[in-house]
Every structure is written in C-alpha cells, then in structure tokens.
Amino acid sequence: MCAFVDAARPFHFGTKAETLQQLSRSIRSAVVLPMEYFTVRQWREDPDGCLNLVCSQTWSASTLVVRSSGQGEDSTESSNAGRYLSERDVRGRDALAGAVRDVIASFDEDRSDHQILVQPQLENAVASGVVSSCEPGSGAPYRVVEWTAGAETDEVTSGRSEVRTWYYLEAGRPRIPSPVLTGLPALVDELTELTEGVPFEFEFGITRNRIVVLFQVRPLVNVRPRISRFAHDRALAECERIINDTTKETPFALGERTVLGVMPDWNPAEMIGIRPRPLALSLYRGLITDRVWARSRYRYGYRDLRGVPLLVDLCGLPYIDTRASFSSLVPAPLNENAARGLVAHYVAELAENPHLHDKIEFAIALSSYHFATEQQAERLAATGVLSAEDSRCLVKELRELTIGIMSSSGPYRRDLREARLLASRSLDRPDTFSLARLTELVRICRLHGTLPFSGLARAAFTATSIVRSLVDVGLLTPDDADRLLGSAQTPISAMQDEFGTLPRSEFLARYGHLRPGTYDIRSPRYDESPEQYFDWSMQAPPAHKPAPFRPSARQLGAIERLLRTHLLPEDPRALLGFVVESIAAREYSKLQFSRFVSEILVEIRRAGNQWGLTADDMSYVDIDLLTGLKGERGADEATVAGAVERGRRGYEITESLCAPAVVLDPAQLTSFVSMRGEANFVTRSRSVARTADVAGGDDPEAAIAMIMAADPGYDWIFTRGIAGLITAYGGVNSHMAIRARELGIPAAIGVGHEAFRRWLREDALEVDAASRIVRPAALSVPRQG
Structure with a gap:
C-alpha cells in the first residue's frame, strides 16, 4: 500500500510516512527503518488486508511501533508535533490491530486520508534526540542537538529524562561533545542539501555501533533568520574580540584569565534576562555594574576595583567578569601576591566547576567570616594556593571586615x-x-x-x-x-x-x-x-508562614x-x-x-x-x-529616533546570538553544550500541582508558578496562593528565594534555561524541596489560562 517514490525526483515534505519513504531511498548518512503505512480509509475498508501487509514483512515478528502520520502533521504549514498518538512495544497481530485503532482514535479530525505508519522498534539504542537545522526561536544559523543517553528513544520528546543540548554553527568543524554524536553533523548537512535550505528538525536514535537511525523529519514552521549570515559572523568576531580584551591582565582585576557567566555576583540573567533590550541593559550598567558595585565593596573594606566595570556586554548579551568579581571580594589589606594567587585559584575553580557559577561565594570564594572560614583557609594553605602566613592573614582580615559590617x-x-x-x-x-x-x-x-x-x-x-x-x-x-x-x-x-x-x-x-x-x-x-x-474580587489566601525561630537556651x-x-x-x-x-x-x-x-x-x-x-x-x-540630550526638542527628537532604529537593528543581532551560561574561551561561541543546572531548592516543603506559565498569562493560583527570571515585580503571584515556584535563573539569595522561604513555599530557583523549558511543557510537576527533586507528575487538572 506504500506508493513507490522515485529517488531521482526532487525532495518534498509530505506526511511523516511519505517523507521517510523518500529519504529511505536517498539518504546516505543515516538509515530509515523498514516501514509500511496505510490510510484510515484503507483500514476501515479492509483491516485484515492492512494487517496482512504488515505481518507479511519479516521484521513484523519483532517489537513494533505504530505511529500517526496525519495530513497536516509535520507539514510546511504546521508541525502538530506530538498531537497524535504513537504506540510502542507492540507485539503480535492482535496488539497491532488494537494499536492501529488507538492511533486512529487519537486523530481529532475524521479524515479518511490520515495515515498509520508501522515500523520495527529500535531496540538497544545508546542515545536519541531531536536536531534542529537552525535555532528555532530566531532562525539563527546554529544547529541545535537535544539528546539523552539510553535505550528509550522518546526520552527527549517525552521530557522524562535529563536532556543535554548542543549548539554549533553550521560552518567549520564543530567540537563534538560525545562520540555517539559523531554522525549527526554529516546527516544535518545532507538533509540541508536535500531540502534546499528549508529549516527542518528531525528525531533520531543511535545504535551501539554509532549508526544514526532517522525516525522522522519535519519542516520548522515560520522560522526565518532576521539577519544575514555576514552580520552574524561579524557579531561573533566582535564578541571574540571583547572576550580577548577582557582577559588581558589589568592593574586592578587580578590574574591572567577570566571566566564570564550570566549568574555570578550581580546575576544579570535574573535581573534583566539573558537578552535584555538596550534600555534595560544600559540602566542596569549605569545604576549598578559600571561603578556602584565596586564603590560599595570598597566602602565595606574590600579591594579597590573602582573604575573596573563588572558587566561585559557581548553584543547585547550580559555577562559578569568573574575575575573582577573575585578581585573585589578580597579584603583590601591582603598583600598583592596573596590576592593574585587567591583570585587565580578562584577563577580556576570556577573553570573546573562551571555549574557553580550561581554559587561562587558559597562554594568557591571566601568573602566574609563564618564558622568554617578557618578550615577553608587552611585547605588553601595545604594545597599551596596561599602560604600559611597569608592564610592566617586572610582569616584575620575577613574576621575584621565581618565585625565591621555588623558594627553599630x-x-x-x-x-x-x-x-x-x-x-x-x-x-x-x-x-x-x-x-x-x-x-x-x-x-x-x-x-x-x-x-x-x-x-x-x-x-x-x-x-x-x-x-x-x-x-x-x-x-x-x-x-x-x-x-x-x-x-x-x-x-x-x-x-x-x-x-x-x-x-x-x-x-x-x-x-x-x-x-x-x-x-x-x-x-x-x-x-x-x-x-x-x-x-480584586477575592481575598488573598492566608500566608502559610513557617513558625518563627526561637533558639533554645542550649543553642x-x-x-x-x-x-x-x-x-x-x-x-x-x-x-x-x-x-x-x-x-x-x-x-x-x-x-x-x-x-x-x-x-x-x-x-x-x-x-x-x-x-x-x-x-x-x-x-x-x-x-x-x-x-x-541637549533639551532642544527638534534635535532631541531626531537623535532619539535615530537611536531607536540603531538599537532595533542591534537587538536583532542580540536575538540571533547563542552562547553558554559560562564562557571559558571564545571557541564556545561556535560550539557549546548547555550546562546541567543544579537548582537552588528553598524550604523543606513538597507540592504537586499543575504548571502555570506566568509570563504567558496562565493563572498561577494553586499552581507551580513558572517564571524565567523573577525579580521583585513578580511579587503579585504570592497574592494568588501559588503551590510552588520554579525559575530558570536566580540563586539561593535571590529575591524569589527569600519570598518562598518566608512563605514556606517549595521552590527550585535557577534550574537553568534548558530544564526550565522542558518542565514548562509539562501539565503538572512535583517540587520536593527537601529531596531536591523536580519531576513530571500525573495530575488530572488542565493547564489554565
């Protein structure tokens, strides 16, 4: 019942089954599993004939997967990805018939030309995932590979497992993050040539001997780049220049290298986002990260970094220069050699453990005195970072600095x-x-x-x-x-x-x-x-504040x-x-x-x-x-109008750039893997509830409120009685962490962009702060708008 496809004919996207059939006859860098497909009409007219067709194939004795192949699914007009049912682990004629009926029942339109696709199920895969030929949000020329290890081939699309995301530019030879992914760039290039540049994405599995198996290919709908490749390349070159200039040694920020991050110290990712508009970025710099940050630390007894900007602007992407940050957290009296060695150690520690970028003062730097400071300083002496004398001096200065902070x-x-x-x-x-x-x-x-x-x-x-x-x-x-x-x-x-x-x-x-x-x-x-x-028609829900702490006489x-x-x-x-x-x-x-x-x-x-x-x-x-501005209305109006247009064009560049949360060297601008997020869990509470995309307009009442970057302006959500909170960015001392702690609400703060995006697709989540767990939950409540 499958129509013969002439391999010499130009490629065109059809249904899922038709597209795979075409590719099975032409693709060289991957394999397409054997297949049969038939329409709803053919099934209704002759179900035994359809079953006989599949069961006559030698591969039908293995475990099968029965998939939807609807009209309008995976088309150039709409993807409808995941809209219809697929049935896995199907064995035997009776189970096959039941799976076909279930897939047909999942079609929400009674169309007789919808198709059902049957293939052997890939067993013992070592990895699987989804690849986009360009960045789906902006059309920028990054290949985006989402993959997960293991034998289950629907883990990425189902959201059940931890997913890694690799970005690389289509030109050049990318640094491949895992040997199992070696065959993917060639497949992307081959499909790009076949589709004549039409943006697409595909699902894949990889076998133990690293053969790539192609499960489906679909066009990316309404995705077109907003800037030219030349403009994008020029912006990348400018970002590389800025990174190299920032790394050059200066008299104030100590050491020969730096690491850039979106969440250390003043955490621009949380406060203004990873792609802020020019006004927001310039305000944040002018009010805090250009001068104020260093002036404040100097007044508190830290090393003088006045005149050194903290924030590095990579064509609109805001990063913190951690060398400047670490230098500013050294007590001013510490001698120059000790300070230099200390900062170099901090930067190296962050480079070795980039997942700590939102916890640099808790996990890396010694910036104030507490009851573990002496032991931490002794370890620095034991490993040769500081001399024994400098270690004692660091402890002394941090103690005096902290006493000064607490002083009346x-x-x-x-x-x-x-x-x-x-x-x-x-x-x-x-x-x-x-x-x-x-x-x-x-x-x-x-x-x-x-x-x-x-x-x-x-x-x-x-x-x-x-x-x-x-x-x-x-x-x-x-x-x-x-x-x-x-x-x-x-x-x-x-x-x-x-x-x-x-x-x-x-x-x-x-x-x-x-x-x-x-x-x-x-x-x-x-x-x-x-x-x-x-x-305003309802009373705010009562706040469930934790009982106040009253220390015992023993404590x-x-x-x-x-x-x-x-x-x-x-x-x-x-x-x-x-x-x-x-x-x-x-x-x-x-x-x-x-x-x-x-x-x-x-x-x-x-x-x-x-x-x-x-x-x-x-x-x-x-x-x-x-x-x-000069205060001359006509001239000012012309000046601002010109600035608006320049800013708009510049922001198109910003939107087209993808970069990691932590930048160790300029090579990461062309190939990087998104960092695994280690969330900051707040309170010891647990909640299971529907998810609410707050920025998307969902009602957060009794829901797990999902907010990419939640600054104090999001406090209104607490009047709605949220059940839990998840943010992509933020640290354990962020505003939302404090609010969740005050109200006893389970929260996962700073889970990272990729995990946040994955969990946002779930209808319901469990947030167990005590166990440090966020996971999909089975909850029979709809997402509310």
Whole structure:
C-alpha cells in the first residue's frame, strides 16, 4: 500500500510516512527503518488486508511501533508535533490491530486520508534526540542537538529524562561533545542539501555501533533568520574580540584569565534576562555594574576595583567578569601576591566547576567570616594556593571586615540610614516630560538607592553565610535556618497580608510602582494595570508562614561559646538579630530604589510620547543617550529616533546570538553544550500541582508558578496562593528565594534555561524541596489560562 517514490525526483515534505519513504531511498548518512503505512480509509475498508501487509514483512515478528502520520502533521504549514498518538512495544497481530485503532482514535479530525505508519522498534539504542537545522526561536544559523543517553528513544520528546543540548554553527568543524554524536553533523548537512535550505528538525536514535537511525523529519514552521549570515559572523568576531580584551591582565582585576557567566555576583540573567533590550541593559550598567558595585565593596573594606566595570556586554548579551568579581571580594589589606594567587585559584575553580557559577561565594570564594572560614583557609594553605602566613592573614582580615559590617558604627548602618532617607523622598511628577528631572532621578537612584542597596545586600549575604555555617557545625538544623531566615519582616512580605485588608488605592500607593522586569519599560507597573496582576474580587489566601525561630537556651549557649572561640562579639542574640535585620533591610532598600527605577522608566516613556514613540520604541535607546540630550526638542527628537532604529537593528543581532551560561574561551561561541543546572531548592516543603506559565498569562493560583527570571515585580503571584515556584535563573539569595522561604513555599530557583523549558511543557510537576527533586507528575487538572 506504500506508493513507490522515485529517488531521482526532487525532495518534498509530505506526511511523516511519505517523507521517510523518500529519504529511505536517498539518504546516505543515516538509515530509515523498514516501514509500511496505510490510510484510515484503507483500514476501515479492509483491516485484515492492512494487517496482512504488515505481518507479511519479516521484521513484523519483532517489537513494533505504530505511529500517526496525519495530513497536516509535520507539514510546511504546521508541525502538530506530538498531537497524535504513537504506540510502542507492540507485539503480535492482535496488539497491532488494537494499536492501529488507538492511533486512529487519537486523530481529532475524521479524515479518511490520515495515515498509520508501522515500523520495527529500535531496540538497544545508546542515545536519541531531536536536531534542529537552525535555532528555532530566531532562525539563527546554529544547529541545535537535544539528546539523552539510553535505550528509550522518546526520552527527549517525552521530557522524562535529563536532556543535554548542543549548539554549533553550521560552518567549520564543530567540537563534538560525545562520540555517539559523531554522525549527526554529516546527516544535518545532507538533509540541508536535500531540502534546499528549508529549516527542518528531525528525531533520531543511535545504535551501539554509532549508526544514526532517522525516525522522522519535519519542516520548522515560520522560522526565518532576521539577519544575514555576514552580520552574524561579524557579531561573533566582535564578541571574540571583547572576550580577548577582557582577559588581558589589568592593574586592578587580578590574574591572567577570566571566566564570564550570566549568574555570578550581580546575576544579570535574573535581573534583566539573558537578552535584555538596550534600555534595560544600559540602566542596569549605569545604576549598578559600571561603578556602584565596586564603590560599595570598597566602602565595606574590600579591594579597590573602582573604575573596573563588572558587566561585559557581548553584543547585547550580559555577562559578569568573574575575575573582577573575585578581585573585589578580597579584603583590601591582603598583600598583592596573596590576592593574585587567591583570585587565580578562584577563577580556576570556577573553570573546573562551571555549574557553580550561581554559587561562587558559597562554594568557591571566601568573602566574609563564618564558622568554617578557618578550615577553608587552611585547605588553601595545604594545597599551596596561599602560604600559611597569608592564610592566617586572610582569616584575620575577613574576621575584621565581618565585625565591621555588623558594627553599630559600620557601613551597614550608614547604608540603612541612607535607604530610610530615600524612602522619605517624594516623587512629585510634573505634567510633562522633564529632561532635568530624568537626569536627577538617575543621579539620586545611583547615589542614594543602588549604592546603599549594594552594601545592604553584602551585609545580608554575610548573615546568610553565618547561618549556613551554623547548620554545618550542627548548632542549627536546616529547618531552624529556614525559620530564622524566613522570619525577617520585609515590606514585600507584608504585601500578601495587606492585599486583602488595605483599600485598593492605598495598596497601590505602597506597591504600585512594582513591575515584572524592574528595568523593562514595556512591562506595566502594578498601578498602571492592576487588573492584570490582582483579582480584586477575592481575598488573598492566608500566608502559610513557617513558625518563627526561637533558639533554645542550649543553642544560645553553644553559639556564645562558638563566638568566643572565633574571636567574634559574644552576643548570640545580637548575631541572630543582625541576621534577621540585614535580610529585612536588603528587601526594604530594594523596594525603595525600585521606586526610582520605575519612575525613571515612566519619565522615559513620557519623553517618547512627546516624540511620537512608544514604550517599545524607547526600549531600544541607551539611558546615557537620553540623559545626554541637549533639551532642544527638534534635535532631541531626531537623535532619539535615530537611536531607536540603531538599537532595533542591534537587538536583532542580540536575538540571533547563542552562547553558554559560562564562557571559558571564545571557541564556545561556535560550539557549546548547555550546562546541567543544579537548582537552588528553598524550604523543606513538597507540592504537586499543575504548571502555570506566568509570563504567558496562565493563572498561577494553586499552581507551580513558572517564571524565567523573577525579580521583585513578580511579587503579585504570592497574592494568588501559588503551590510552588520554579525559575530558570536566580540563586539561593535571590529575591524569589527569600519570598518562598518566608512563605514556606517549595521552590527550585535557577534550574537553568534548558530544564526550565522542558518542565514548562509539562501539565503538572512535583517540587520536593527537601529531596531536591523536580519531576513530571500525573495530575488530572488542565493547564489554565
């Protein structure tokens, strides 16, 4: 019943079965398993004849797979991938007949020309996966290989197993990450030639002797590159130049090499995303990572990195220069040779363990004193990173630095006073856009907002490190630590309680400036679109806050003795009070400086309105260009309009670039494997619930809220009573981690882009924070919109 296909005829996409039949007669770099297919009409008219046809084949005695091959499935108009049923592990005539009936029943249109495809099932595969001929989101010229090891050949599409993703550019000889994948580039090239450049993807399996088996090929629908290959190549060359320049040794950032990452230190992936618009990127740099970050650390007693930018801009992709970061975490009095050796060791450790890029201070760098610092410093001496004398000096300086942070007269108290002064500043808004006001808002936000916030965040990190070390030495349990850290009374934690009690106007007066995407002008504030975020017809669900931590007399005595041993101030209640206060202070300061960031964006949007430009238009403009305008309306309008177009073209380049979360050398710009994510689990709770794509508009109530990068503007989700939280980016000290801990919500923070994307496809998930598990769950509830 299969029609004969002339191998000399040009290739064209047909149904799944028709496409495979064509390829079986022409493909050289892979094999297509034997096959038979027939239509629904043929089955209905003569089911015995269809069964006889299949059972007459010698391969029918093996285990079979019965697959859909519908009209409109895997076509040039639509893929409908996974829409219809496939039945595996089919053995015998009766089972075959039942599988065929099940596949036909899965067709949601009663079309007699739909087809059923029967093949032997590939057994004992060593790997399987899916390959795209270009990056599906942008059409950029990367081959994208998603694969998993093992004999089950539907693991990638089913989402049941850990999946690795390899990106490589179509030109040149890519570095192949696993020997089993050796045959894939040749197959992609051959299919590219056969399809005459039409974007496609295919599913494959690989046998023990590394033969590639082709399961299906389908066109990628509505995928076209937005920039030329020449422009893409030029951007890659520029990125390579920037990386090489960043690696050059400088007098301030120590060492001969660096590692770039999207999540270390100030974590741009979480705060502005991995492909921010130019305005968001320039704001983040101007308010924090160009100068403020280093100035704050210098004030707290660390090495002077003022004048060194922390963020490296790879044609719009934001990365943290970890050499600068590590250098800035060295106590200022430490001698030059010791500091240089320490930073070189930190960078090498990160290069060896790139999965720690969101945990560099917990897992690699010694940046404050806690109850395990002496042992860690001794290990540095034992391995030759530091001399014994330098090791003792490092411990001494970290101890003094930490005591200074906790001191009533130290920089932490000064920054807390500054944050409170910022809270008292009004934001009276004139009737029309004011360039002078915009410039002043940026100045105030930088000097009185992000600068003290940077210091308060440093204090909160120091406090968290101390708590973790109390767990490590056995004086606190993990539950004790969660309750201690979660007991901080922050302004944002009050939002859930106040949602149901405050009048709407008063609630929005307090929290209305917040927006998902703090630096994104396109995102409406709470007070600009309250119905988008809040359901005013319902009361907020009661907060399930963990019971407050109350240390026992035994714990207080043991902590006091520990403090005495470590030459720290001997007041355990003061120490625990500092922990709670510093975490609350960080969140308080964040709320205050975000008022000014939000107002800056309002002022920029008003500027665009007077020039006939939308918020989307203004998202392409650099903040420095705006604050550098002359105040001459005609000239300013022309300047900004030109900047919008340049920014738009530049952002098309940004969208076309793919790069790893951690860049060790420029060669990774052309071939890399996405990192396995090691999530930061928060609380000891467990939840099984449907998933909700929050950015996609799903209602998060009673769901596992899925957010790619969740900054404070996403706090509205907690008024909806979410069951759990998963983010692609973020660390154990991120805002969302703190909020989940406060409310006792199980959360997996910073799971990585690939795992997040895979779990987002699931209808329901289990998040078991205590067991550090996220996995698909069987739950009979639909995804809600």
